[in-house]
Amino acid sequence: MKVVWHLFRYRGAMTASAGQSEKLLEGEIRAPSIDVAHLLLRRQGLSNLEITQLHITAPPQKIRHASQSVDGVTLTLQKFLALHDAGLPLVSALHASAQGLSARAGRIWVSIADAVQNGHSLATALLRWRKVLGQETVHLLCWGEAAGQLTQCVQHAIALRLRQKILQQRWQKLWIYPKMLALVMTLMLGVVLLWLMPSLAPLFDTMGAQLPWLTRVLIQLSNAMRDLAVEWISLGIVSFWIVWIVWRVALHRSFNSDADHNVLAQTRLHFGLNLGLNLEFILRLKSQVLMRLPFMGQIYFLSQCARWVYGLEILLRAGLTMREALWVVAQSMSDAQFQNMSQNIGQGLEKGQNWAPMVAQQLLLPPWLSALLTSSQDHDALLNVLPKMSAVLEQEIEHHKDLYVRYAEPIFLAVLGIFVLGLLSAIYLPLFSLGRIV
Numbered sequence: 001m002k003v004v005w006h007l008f009r010y011r012g013a014m015t016a017s018a019g020q021s022e023k024l025l026e027g028e029i030r031a032p033s034i035d036v037a038h039l040l041l042r043r044q045g046l047s048n049l050e051i052t053q054l055h056i057t058a059p060p061q062k063i064r065h066a067s068q069s070v071d072g073v074t075l076t077l078q079k080f081l082a083l084h085d086a087g088l089p090l091v092s093a094l095h096a097s098a099q100g101l102s103a104r105a106g107r108i109w110v111s112i113a114d115a116v117q118n119g120h121s122l123a124t125a126l127l128r129w130r131k132v133l134g135q136e137t138v139h140l141l142c143w144g145e146a147a148g149q150l151t152q153c154v155q156h157a158i159a160l161r162l163r164q165k166i167l168q169q170r171w172q173k174l175w176i177y178p179k180m181l182a183l184v185m186t187l188m189l190g191v192v193l194l195w196l197m198p199s200l201a202p203l204f205d206t207m208g209a210q211l212p213w214l215t216r217v218l219i220q221l222s223n224a225m226r227d228l229a230v231e232w233i234s235l236g237i238v239s240f241w242i243v244w245i246v247w248r249v250a251l252h253r254s255f256n257s258d259a260d261h262n263v264l265a266q267t268r269l270h271f272g273l274n275l276g277l278n279l280e281f282i283l284r285l286k287s288q289v290l291m292r293l294p295f296m297g298q299i300y301f302l303s304q305c306a307r308w309v310y311g312l313e314i315l316l317r318a319g320l321t322m323r324e325a326l327w328v329v330a331q332s333m334s335d336a337q338f339q340n341m342s343q344n345i346g347q348g349l350e351k352g353q354n355w356a357p358m359v360a361q362q363l364l365l366p367p368w369l370s371a372l373l374t375s376s377q378d379h380d381a382l383l384n385v386l387p388k389m390s391a392v393l394e395q396e397i398e399h400h401k402d403l404y405v406r407y408a409e410p411i412f413l414a415v416l417g418i419f420v421l422g423l424l425s426a427i428y429l430p431l432f433s434l435g436r437i438v
Contacts, residue, residue: 008037008053012046038155072105073133074161081154091117108132121145135332136160136311140318153318160314167303170397174296174404181412185419192423197222204430214426283336291337295408299400304335305369306393308342313386316379323349337364368392 008029013022025046029037037051076097083093094113098106108129115125123142130138137157144153201219204211211219225232291297308329315325323346330342341362348358356374359365365373372389376382 008034008051010037010041010046010049010051012041012049014045042152071161071165072101073137074158074165076101076105076109077137077154077158077161081151081158084154085151090122122150134161135328136315139320139324139328140315143318143320147319149319156314156318160311163310164307167307170401171300171303174299174401177409177412181416185416188420188423192218192427193222193225196427198226200427200430207430212426212429214422215430218423218426284340287336287338290335295400295404299397299404302393302397302400304333304338305366306390306397308333308338309369309386309389309393313383313390316383316386322355322379322382341365 009026010029011024011026014025029041034051034053038049041049041051080093080097083096084090088096091113094109094116098109098113101109112122112125112129115128116122122145126133126138126141137160140153140157140160141150144150147153197218201222204215204219290300293300311329311332312325315328316322320328326342326346326349330339330346333339333342341364345355345358345362349355355377359370359373362370369389372385373382376385
């Protein structure tokens with residue numbers, strides 16, 4: 001989706017230090033919408049903003065990864081923000097935001113609107129869907145309703161979701177090359193095992209000579225696949241249907257249950273516990289494996305750091321306390337190690353421990369990041385240093401991504417070449433021997 005950047009003229013007051021009067025500033029800013037312009041100017045310390053759009057379409061700014069595919073929740077929040085700013089009542093804005101969505105997504109927002117219309121608070125209506133909408137989004141909206149700053153918190157939620165979407169897309173794009181390589185190698189091996197080897201095996205048997213070990217391995221694999229083909233296909237079909245039925249049933253229950261949690265997540269949890277699996281150990285092991293991947297591991301680690309820092313910044317700017325922000329970040333992080341780190345720091349703050357020594361004890365964070373966090377003792381200092389951390393992390397991610405493109409992709413090509421060479425050697429070496437025998 002192409003992002004169109006518009007030109008806005010703004011006028012606002014810059015917050016001054018004690019003993020000085022506010023300074024009025026005027027200027028122009030480019031942004032995709034007036035809401036984003038509001039958010040960018042507020043992050044620069046401006047207040048009492050007056051923004052008008054100039055009817056001149058400015059060329060897109062040269063920003064890396066500027067193309068963002070907005071997910072359904074973010075798009076709905078943007079519609080709700082526009083409707084609420086236009087003066088529509090809360091219930092009407094929620095109902096209007098649900099228009100044009102898919103059936104399941106529309107039912108979520110309609111149920112939220114109906115709950116508010118029946119006298120429930122927005123926080124109570126949202127908490128039921130916190131697993132679907134996202135922990136950070138729901139808690140930002142709940143805090144905005146309680147503090148009377150719903151518009152500002154919705155803007156914070158939109159900015160946070162867009163940032164997380166960029167990080168997610170960057171990580172997914174890194175896997176395109178390995179996935180395509182694995183697909184090509186699997187198709188080539190399947191053709192060799194299911195078509196070439198069954199045709200060449202009788203010819204090799206008539207030779208009476210010792211076959212190369214690679215050829216013998218391929219022949220044995222080919223025989224095993226042909227003998228067990230029906231069993232493997234049947235097992236795959238049955239497994240797919242079982243997983244699909246469980247998923248659909250759990251998903252249906254999650255959209256119709258009156259419980260205050262996502263039944264799908266609970267179903268997956270109970271399914272894992274019934275199998276005797278230690279899910280916490282598996283998630284931690286998955287995190288450690290991803291962080292140790294060559295080239296990609298450092299990008300994954302830095303992306304998780306950037307998500308943690310940016311989420312903490314947005315929540316603190318919205319007005320949450322440090323302990324509340326850490327709890328929300330811990331619930332929303334996809335990495336188990338960052339979840340445990342956030343929980344440990346939050347529990348320490350709840351017990352009255354000091355911020356600096358607790359952060360210094362977290363070996364997961366990079367040393368420079370840990371040093372910056374420990375040097376920021378109060379709320380204002382953290383809000384000043386967190387954007388700088390995000391900028392540095394973004395530069396590091398781009399640096400490691402360039403290294404990945406420079407070194408990893410040639411390695412993948414070399415692996416594919418070695419694989420093809422091995423298959424050709426297994427096929428043609430016995431044929432060369434046949435020529436010598438003749």
